[in-house]
Amino acid sequence: MMATGAARPRRATIHDVAAEAGLSRGTVSRVINGERYVSDDARVAVEAAIAKVGYVRNTAARNLKTQQSHAIGLIVHEPHSLFLEDPVIGAILLGTNAILSEADYQLVSLVIDSDRDSDRVAEYLSGGFVDGVIIISARSGDPIAHAVVRLGIPAAFVGHPPDIDGIPFIGIDNFAGAKAITERLLATGRRRVGMIASALDRDSGQDRLAGFRAALGDAFDSNLVVDYPLYSHGTGLSGMRELLSRAPDIDGVFAASDSIAAGALDGLREAGRRVPDDVGIVGFDDSAWALRCQPTLSTVRQPADALGRLAAERVLSQLRGEQVPESGTLLPTSIVWRDSA
Amino acid sequence: MMATGAARPRRATIHDVAAEAGLSRGTVSRVINGERYVSDDARVAVEAAIAKVGYVRNTAARNLKTQQSHAIGLIVHEPHSLFLEDPVIGAILLGTNAILSEADYQLVSLVIDSDRDSDRVAEYLSGGFVDGVIIISARSGDPIAHAVVRLGIPAAFVGHPPDIDGIPFIGIDNFAGAKAITERLLATGRRRVGMIASALDRDSGQDRLAGFRAALGDAFDSNLVVDYPLYSHGTGLSGMRELLSRAPDIDGVFAASDSIAAGALDGLREAGRRVPDDVGIVGFDDSAWALRCQPTLSTVRQPADALGRLAAERVLSQLRGEQVPESGTLLPTSIVWRDSA
DNA sequence: GCCCAGTCTGGGAACGTTCACAGATATACA
DNA sequence: TGTATATCTGTGAACGTTCCCAGACTGGGC
Structure with missing residues (x-):
């Protein structure tokens, strides 16, 4: 048959x-x-x-005549595995897609994992397959981001790589969010509070650390901060073990993401510490992890859908030739208080 | 500026x-x-x-002249929230994308949430924006699937809706996987084994239940089976409560997915039962949930990446005019044994 | 009655590619 | 040598749309 x-x-x-x-x-x-x-x-x-x-x-005929693709690229610079696991990225994607399809644009997702991909994507961009791009979680020295600037493609960042100007960005106020939740954690009476930081090559990682530091003020102790490259469960587990060995009397931890907090919870369980009785722990993102953890996580909620929508709108308005503020926009976060602290 | x-x-x-x-x-x-x-x-x-x-x-010119779009649609018939959380879908997507980009095809993801979306997608398909489609988790009576058949668009299913023929499908052997892990669970000495079933309007849900039933043979007791529409944490929680009330002496549970197993674990914790000491529990999927749970889940691993790749290849070969077996292909699963049973 | 501006319509040309065909050259066989 | 066949190359036409220009018609102001 x-x-x-x-x-x-x-x-x-x-x-x-x-x-x-x-x-x-x-x-x-x-x-x-x-x-x-x-x-x-x-x-x-x-x-x-x-x-x-x-x-x-017929889209092809229109595209040919107008010399436009009516497509916007969503460049995600994360390992495939993280792309799968990180619901924040998914929510950004959905928000972006909602705005673009309203405006009759097609979303094309480009996941960059290896450096080989990076070259391929740069070539793709110069091929005119997309009229504009949205770049998620670019790092310092990101070759794609620099290619975008060089090619003059209308673009918007979600999050802001420290070394690139001239492209509008949409972010969340990582500093304020981190500061607020750390203060809340301190308000529960914790005395020895540490942080498991991550992704210090990105603004999100840096700003969360800075917010933590600001909340502690004079009480800040750099010995109680560990950092690892990836926002992941593994980072939380290793980080918690390290913190416990450095400071066995630790009674509060700010994890730079929910996945890290989940790993830290396992680290505490392994060491026989009770949460929140012995140690209070807070995360960041309010991702699916937060509700799954035992106990459920107190964390910072970020408006991922809105990030995606706003970034899409920034790119579309550039395409319409409108003025776009070159500086960025920071969206506010909110605190979701549950059982882990 | x-x-x-x-x-x-x-x-x-x-x-x-x-x-x-x-x-x-x-x-x-x-x-x-x-x-x-x-x-x-x-x-x-x-x-x-x-x-x-x-x-x-210039893709537009080529597409115009050849009357093809060089794009393949990936239709995901799941709520947005599940699309975000389900790593199996993500892995299928990545596998599909790998094959398609090798063959110089573009992947277009279409997530169907509401019935309104369903109409929009059907219209999209008739617009010739895609040369072929891959349909994930179609249900019985799925309007999109029927539209695809009617329009004669080259297609492949991942999973097989019971009421549609003439389109090749790629699936996993849900029956064999469910049977194998249930037998393994029985081999640990459990006497009262129940199941939290789900998605009985799809082949995956039906076959997992059938596999469970086959493993139990004469010991099968329909009173120890509950079912809910969604593969979700909530299903597991409600299902476990129900099972406990029906059979307080239950000592083994097969959850139709890892997310359900995670919910069931919480249900058992709530009732003060120890896992695996009092009750052994096994899941299905080997998703990210499995490692996150406490204790880690014994489960059935499905080759999601391979599913995506194979489905993409089926569509591509139809596009090349090659013969395609009208019947489906079932990929084997394997058991991953961890701590929950 | 004339002119101008505004409104509306039709059709030529072009976007960059592929395809079919025709012509040119080389190769093989009788 | 002639003829059939295989290999290689160039060119016109077409895909379906948008853009631009030319022209037709209308109405208002003088």
Whole structure:
């Protein structure tokens, strides 16, 4: 048996619509694109004809003529495994997609894992396959980000790589969020509070550490801070072990992400410490981890969907030739208090 | 300050390459598409010219002329929230993407949440934006799946909706996997074993239940089976409570997914039962949940990446006009034994 | 009655590619 | 040598759209 698709019927073109409506190509095109100078009679006739012949615009022809792709690239610079696990990235993606599809743009996701991918993506960008890009979690010295600047492609960052200017960015106020939750943790009466930091090559990592430091003020003790490259469960586990060995009397921990907090919880369990009785622990992100943990995590909620939406809007307005603030926008976070502290 | 991109330079076309190489359009096109009847001299000259002028093929023009989109749709029929949380879907996506980008096809993800989306996607498909589709987790009576059959679009299912024929499918052997892990659970000496089933409107849900039943044989007791629509943590929690109330002496549980198992663990914890001492519990998927749970889950591993790859290959071979087995392919699973049973 | 501005419509040309065809050259066989 | 066949190359036409220009018609102001 075979299962090759039956020959699909020829699709209706703008010419079919024009013939059906008794008008010309030009007029049909004007109706489709909502331009001025179309009589009501013509508009009605064209719309009826479109419905009758089942016309759908041929994107390839439009793209060819207008020299645009009507696609926006979403560049995610994370290992594939993290892309799978990190619901924040997924939520950003969904928010972006919602805005773009409203504006008749297609979202193209590009996940960069290895450096080999990085070259491939840079080539892709110069190929004109996308009209603009949204870049998530770029790092310092990111080759893609620099390629985007060089090519002059309309772009927006989610998060802000410290070494690149001239591209608007959307972020959350990591500093304020970290400061607020650390203060809240201190308010529960903790005396020896440490932090498991991460991703210090990115603004998010740096700012969360800075917020933690600001909250502690004079009580800050650099000996109670450990850092690892990845926001991951493994980071939390190793970090917690290290903190416990450095300071067995530790009674509070700010983990730079929920996944790290989850790992830290396992580290505490392993050491026989009770949470929150012996040690209070707080995370960051309010991801799916937070509710899954035992006990559930007190954490900082970030508006991931809004980040994606706003970034998409920034790129679209550049495409429309509008002025875009070159500086960035920081969205506020909120604290979700549960059982872990 | 403004941040509109600088005017991008005109892209090189096939004409530029032809002029640079001192050959014609046609020959350049033949080299690009790897056709026969090109002399070695010409090939070398064209390749050098392409590199020199930095030529990248204009997809829109190609798509217009060939009447193809060179895109494959990945239709995910799940709520957005599940799309974010389910790493199996993510892994399928990555596998699919790997194969498609090798073959110079673009992956377009379409997430169907509401029925409104369903209409939108059906319209999208008839618009010729994709040359083929891969459909994940279709249900019985799925309107999209039926639209695909009606339109004759080359397609492949991941998983098999019970009521649709004529489209090849790739699945895992849910029956064998469920049977094997249930037998393994029984081998630990459990006497009263129940199941929290789910998604009985899909083959995966049905087959896992059937495998469980087959493993138990005469010992099967329908009173020890509960079912809920969603593979989720909530299902596991509610299901475990229900099972405990029906059979307080239950000592083993097969959860139809890891997320359900995680919920069941919380249900057992709530009731003061120890795992695995009092109750042994096993899951299905070997997703990120499995390692996160306390204790870590014994579960069935499914080759999600391979599922995605194989589905992509099935669609591509249909596109090449090759014969495709109309029946499906079931990939084997393996058991990962950890601490929960 | 004339002119100008505003409104509306039609059709040529172009976007960059692939495909089919025709012509040119080389190779093989009788 | 002639003829058939295989290999290689160039060119016109087409894919379906948008943009631009030219022209037709309308109405208002003089």
